[in-house]
Amino acid sequence: MKPESQEQRPDAAAETFSAPHSISRRDFLKGAGVAVAVPAGVLGETPGAPSAAGTPEQVHLTFGDDPSRTVFISWASPAQATNPRVLLHRPGGAHTVIPAVQRAYTDGMNGQTVFTYHAKLDSLESHSSYRYSVTANNDSRRQRPFTATFRTAPRGRVPFRWTSYGDLSTPVTSWTRSSPQSYHAVDAVERFQPLFHLLNGDLCYANLNPTAQPAVWADFGNNVQRSAANRPWMPCPGNHEIEFGNGEHGLNSYLTRYALPDNGTSFPGRWYAFRVGSALFISLAADDVIYQDSGAFNSGPAPLTPVASSGHEPIAPGTSIYIHGYSGGAQTRWLEATLAAAQNDTNIDWIIVQMHQDALSSSENGNGSDRGIRETWLPLFDRYGVDLVLCGHDHDYERSWPVRGCNHHVGRDAASGETVDTCQPQPVVTSDPADGRFDTRRGTIHLILGGGGTNMPNDLYGVNPLNGAPQAKVITKANRPTAGAAPGVFVRHSADALEDAIWSARRNTVTGYGIGVFDLEPGSANDPTTVTMRYYQAVGDHGGTSDYELFDTIVLAKARRDAKRSS
Numbered sequence: 001m002k003p004e005s006q007e008q009r010p011d012a013a014a015e016t017f018s019a020p021h022s023i024s025r026r027d028f029l030k031g032a033g034v035a036v037a038v039p040a041g042v043l044g045e046t047p048g049a050p051s052a053a054g055t056p057e058q059v060h061l062t063f064g065d066d067p068s069r070t071v072f073i074s075w076a077s078p079a080q081a082t083n084p085r086v087l088l089h090r091p092g093g094a095h096t097v098i099p100a101v102q103r104a105y106t107d108g109m110n111g112q113t114v115f116t117y118h119a120k121l122d123s124l125e126s127h128s129s130y131r132y133s134v135t136a137n138n139d140s141r142r143q144r145p146f147t148a149t150f151r152t153a154p155r156g157r158v159p160f161r162w163t164s165y166g167d168l169s170t171p172v173t174s175w176t177r178s179s180p181q182s183y184h185a186v187d188a189v190e191r192f193q194p195l196f197h198l199l200n201g202d203l204c205y206a207n208l209n210p211t212a213q214p215a216v217w218a219d220f221g222n223n224v225q226r227s228a229a230n231r232p233w234m235p236c237p238g239n240h241e242i243e244f245g246n247g248e249h250g251l252n253s254y255l256t257r258y259a260l261p262d263n264g265t266s267f268p269g270r271w272y273a274f275r276v277g278s279a280l281f282i283s284l285a286a287d288d289v290i291y292q293d294s295g296a297f298n299s300g301p302a303p304l305t306p307v308a309s310s311g312h313e314p315i316a317p318g319t320s321i322y323i324h325g326y327s328g329g330a331q332t333r334w335l336e337a338t339l340a341a342a343q344n345d346t347n348i349d350w351i352i353v354q355m356h357q358d359a360l361s362s363s364e365n366g367n368g369s370d371r372g373i374r375e376t377w378l379p380l381f382d383r384y385g386v387d388l389v390l391c392g393h394d395h396d397y398e399r400s401w402p403v404r405g406c407n408h409h410v411g412r413d414a415a416s417g418e419t420v421d422t423c424q425p426q427p428v429v430t431s432d433p434a435d436g437r438f439d440t441r442r443g444t445i446h447l448i449l450g451g452g453g454t455n456m457p458n459d460l461y462g463v464n465p466l467n468g469a470p471q472a473k474v475i476t477k478a479n480r481p482t483a484g485a486a487p488g489v490f491v492r493h494s495a496d497a498l499e500d501a502i503w504s505a506r507r508n509t510v511t512g513y514g515i516g517v518f519d520l521e522p523g524s525a526n527d528p529t530t531v532t533m534r535y536y537q538a539v540g541d542h543g544g545t546s547d548y549e550l551f552d553t554i555v556l557a558k559a560r561r562d563a564k565r566s567s
């Protein structure tokens with residue numbers, strides 16, 4: 001592991017790269033001698049049109065440090081753009097030009113160079129609508145450039161809505177893990193018109209298509225553009241963002257594409273926080289603390305061979321990228337400092353965490369719970385009163401009771417049955433409250449929202465065969481690759497322990513697909529503030545459906561921090 005000071009910023013690559021102008025992505029690939037499947041229509045190019053080298057595609061928004069003032073507009077283009085820029089339209093036909101900064105990287109597997117552009121719009125008015133265009137001198141649509149509108153966040157104690165899911169993939173089903181549902185999932189966000197969307201990891205599964213990673217990202221980016229160009233999509237990295245050939249932690253593709261609030265550490269872009277109204281949102285990179293080995297993996301028997309131009313050696317069977325502990329504790333120190341600051345700010349009523357992997361999941365055919373999160377971050381969530389934790393990783397819907405603290409030495413080894421300390425979270429209630437409202441000052445509710453749109457739903461759940469109670473798999477140690485039964489083939493075993501899932505409140509056995517919709521009401525000095533969570537399921541499974549129907553509703557309620565008396 002490198003010391004923090006040696007961590008390379010993703011945009012550093014752009015400063016050292018010099019690319020030819022005015023060639024298409026296909027020409028670029030041809031020149032590199034790489035055969036990459038590029039599904040028709042995903043590039044946004046018009047046949048017979050002039051050079052599309054700088055034509056924006058994959059347009060997406062993110063909030064900056066202050067969502068009421070700062071928005072990043074980001075995009076990619078098939079090759080290097082000339083004078084990439086945003087036109088921010090003003091009433092009366094005038095516009096302001098904001099130049100974009102280039103970040104580029106060359107995929108370490110197939111040699112394709114990816115060009116992305118990021119324009120920071122600052123000093124915006126809060127709670128306001130803006131119309132913008134993105135273009136470049138070599139944009140084939142320069143006369144009618146891509147144009148969309150967005151809204152900045154409101155300020156103060158005001159109502160707003162956000163949505164969340166993870167594990168989206170792409171609608172191009174020739175890619176591993178892609179599914180038609182990922183198309184409908186983007187429309188679902190638009191249907192609910194949130195201020196922003198939390199995309200909680202496993203964005204497109206490019207690392208399962210290792211010879212075509214940039215093309216998978218392009219299909220993902222062009223799919224989500226239908227929503228992400230209209231409202232910020234705030235991501236966190238999942239295990240499938242960890243790619244062979246793309247940096248020490250495998251995150252170059254992810255980091256190059258997203259401009260996110262600064263975390264002040266030498267690991268930019270991985271974790272961050274932002275504030276909307278009376279809620280603090282904290283986005284974490286859980287691969288830093290989980291035990292599970294679930295990033296890029298060559299199971300064999302053949303080596304994976306990067307293109308010669310990459311200069312990379314073949315990747316031997318049994319190789320995986322395991323980045324547990326990569327920040328050396330920097331992320332956890334940042335998390336505690338961020339939570340401590342929130343505790344001292346009485347304008348913050350709610351703390352919402354998003355991360356990809358799960359502390360509380362009882363999926364049977366998914367990954368299960370990870371003790372790394374339980375022992376590293378759950379004590380901080382308890383100490384500083386985190387209200388909600390939104391995760392994906394298991395492709396299903398599960399809701400926990402509010403939990404605080406944990407029971408030790410009540411788990412069992414999955415193979416031997418011997419006692420294992422899984423740090424079993426303790427529920428503070430195990431039935432619905434009489435008034436229908438959960439008080440999350442007493443405990444944190446965890447939600448699994450991993451149903452964006454992969455082709456692998458995980459909506460089968462564990463049951464203890466002895467008593468019929470919910471049972472969870474728990475990963476308590478690293479499952480590094482070991483030799484499998486066939487010669488040259490390696491496996492990563494699943495969770496090593498089991499526990500009774502006494503914390504599990506609701507599991508969706510109907511479908512793995514859905515979206516969480518959250519409405520914050522600020523209340524008043526006398527009335528509680530509330531967050532209403534509605535989970536809508538999409539009963540389409542492998543065929544895909546645009547029909548999302550209500551499955552679960554909970555209300556979180558508590559006195560505001562500025563209330564005269566705490567109720």
Ligand SMILES: [Fe+2]
Binds near residue numbers: 167202393394395450
């Ligand atoms: Fe996933």
Ligand SMILES: [Fe+2]
Binds near residue numbers: 202
């Ligand atoms: Fe995952």
